[in-house]
Amino acid sequence: MDIFAIFTTRVTEALLADHPELGADLLSRVVVEPPRDSAHGDLSTNAAMVVAKPLGKNPREVAASLVERFKEDADVTSVDVAGPGFINFRLATPILHQVLRAIAEQKENFGKSNLGKGERVNVEYVSANPTGPMHVGHTRGAVFGDTLASLMAYSGYDVTREYYINDAGGQITILAQSTLLRYREALGEKIEIPPGLYPGDYLVPVGEALKAEFGNSLLSKPEHEVMPIVKDRVLSAMMELIRADLAQLNIHHDVFFSERTLHGQGGDIDTTLEWLRQEGMVYEGRLDAPKGKTPEDWEDREQTLFRAKDYGDDTDRALIKSDGNYTYFAADIAYHRNKYLRGFKHMVNVLGADHSGYVKRLQAAVKAVSHGEADIDVRICQLVRLLKNGEPFKMSKRSGDLVTLSDVVEEVGADATRFMLLFRRNDAAMDFDFALVKEQTRDNPVFYVQYAHARACSVFRKTQEEVPGLDTSAAALAVAEVELLTSAADLELIRLLAAWPRTVAAAAVAHEPHRIAFYVHDLAAAFHGFWAKGKDDASLRFVNAADPKLTLARLALVDAVRQVIRNGLGILSVSAPEELS
Structure with a gap:
């Protein structure tokens, strides 16, 4: 039961009753939401201001006509016009009581919707280079992307969770060279890791595995035979390590897409480039030098360029480097065309803070390869600063200079890691204080909600x-006399529960899972506040032995709070414990 959706329908129907000429596109801009100031009512709509100009009328004139229609609505106790033409509603108590009945009936499905109408969405997140264990810099994007996927699935989208494996390019050659040193070490040779190679101990087991499989035979083989073998083995080992790291946060992908499949004779980049040429999206030309400091790799030469500016980018983009190899962006275009050809018209990419410059070029690529049929939302996750008691925290680390995902989870647990990384907008830098998330106080958001x-x-x-x-069974709670809940405290809490379906829908549309964390924290605060009021006012206590009917009604309210918190934490993949030690 979504009160906001119910009244959106009623408002648009009222508009059409007076003005049947209004089109669906215009009416889709009508919203019903909570007023900025709760003293103004329970609901507010912009309907009059949306339609006034097309109708050639004053917004307050349209609003006044709508107000008259809603004066006969049994679910409304008052309705009035405010400001330039907003309409504010105050709801009757019975419709609020219906919210509790809806929660009791729908349980874990309360808040779920068919908003997405089964539309396919590809959410690509993490996509870290497979050169070692997940570090803390990847963790925020991993949690954000995974929660967004859950949120969209909860809202009726057909979601595919995808990981793009960057297993082509120079970093994989360096990884293989680093592994060969560990292989020689496993054979008894004393080694030193030179600058530029990966020094982490996580490659030691890979070297041991190569020794167990091949003995010392790789030493006598030429490099062009050895490197493919080592690359295959170490990439497999690194991806197994990454999957295990992600599993600690209950993160699992549906698809692991290998960049290597895009390269080579007849690969996707080849076919994509040929297709781009046929579509007139590629030309041979020169790029203007970048404004400001010229990059070291800048090349003033004629080259193959993608007409990215035609699709909203700031500049056209090179597709082939001077050595004849494809640029990273050429692979990006081919990859996103591959997504489109797999049937995804909606894509979300979650990238790190150092990729903010990729947004326009990826949007241009998707627009081009789909002829405007597909869209992409690129979400940037800003940096996380590790603190302890407000001071920079240097953890003891097992992987060289990296603070790994495992280090963080072992320090504070999966629940705290996930919730805290979601308790701030993804595009804002954040502080992660290890001391705070271990406190059992109201200052610790995850503890406060749990x-x-x-x-x-x-x-x-x-x-x-x-x-x-x-009898406090689910069946008994479903028929409790919730009409007895008429105090201001009762109704305030019910109003907050009624906002849950709209919160979910708005978060899904905006691709902002932090709204779920904020909501459950607000609900927890309201519930704790109700508990405190009961200490001072006996009529507000949840349990009243002298009045079993009121007790059962209050228990229905408590159960509704418990259920909605559990629903919210479920989207966040955070546990909802029944007891805390």
Whole structure:
């Protein structure tokens, strides 16, 4: 039950009743949302301001006409016009009580919707170079992308979670060279890791595995035979390590797409470039020098260029380097064309802070390869600063100078890691304080929310002690007399519960999973606040042995809070414990 969606339908129907000529595109801009100031009511709509100009009328005139229609609505106690033409509604108590019944009936499905209508969406996230274990710089994007995928699936989209394996290029050659040193070390040779190679101990087991499989036979083979063998083995080992790291945060991908499949004779880049030529999207020309400091790799030469400016980019982009190899962007175009040909018209890429310059070029690529049929949203996750008690925190690390995902999870746990990384917008830098996330206080957001769920569960245990024999089963709660809940505190909490479906839908459309973390934190705060009021006012206590009917009604409210918190934490892949030690 989504009160906001219900009233959006009623408002548009009222508009059409007076003005049947209004089109669907115009009406789609009508929104019903909470007013900025709750003192103005429960709902507010911009409907009059949306349609006034096309109708040639004053917004307040249109609003006044709508107000008259809603004066007869049984679910509305008052409706008035504010400001330039906003319409504010105050809801009748019975429709708020219906929210509790809807939660009791729908349970884990309360808030789910068919918003996405089964449309296919490809969410690509993490996509770290497979040159070692996941480090903390990857962790924020991993959690963000995984939660966004869950949020969109919850909202009715057909979501594919994809990892793009950067297994082509110079870094993989360096990885193989580093592994060969560990192989020689496993054979008894004393080695030193020169600058430019990967020094991490995580390659030691790969060297040992090569020794176990090949003995010392690789030493006598020419490099062109050895390198493919080593690359295959080390890439397999690194991806296994990365999958294990991600699993610690309950992150699992549906597709692991290898960049290497795009390269080579007849590969996707070859066919894509030929297709681009046929479509007139490629030409031979020169690029203007970049403004400001000229990069060291700048080449003033005639080259093969993609007409990226025609599709919204700031400049055209090179596709072939001077050595004849494809640029990274050529691979990007081929990869996203591959996504489009696989049936994805909606794509989301989650990238790190150092990729902000990629946004326009990727949008241009997708627009070009789909002839404008597909769209892509590139979400940038900003940096995370590690702190302890407000000071920079230097962790003891097992992987050279890297702070790994495993280091963070072992320090604070998966729940705290996920929740804290989501408790801020992805495009804002954030501080991750290890001391704070271990505190069991209201200042620790994840503890505060989990404690609200545990506290709600404790209410039911307390009920069995104070009102023994009272039936608190799901069936009993479903028929509780929630009409008894008429206090301001009761209704305030119900209003917040009623906002859950709209919060989910808005977060899914905006691709902003932090809204879910914010919402469950607000709900937890409201629930803790209600608990505190009960200490001072006996009429607001959840359990009242002298009034079993009111107790059962309050338990229905507590159960609704418990259920919605659990639904929210489920989207975040954070546990909802029934007790906290």
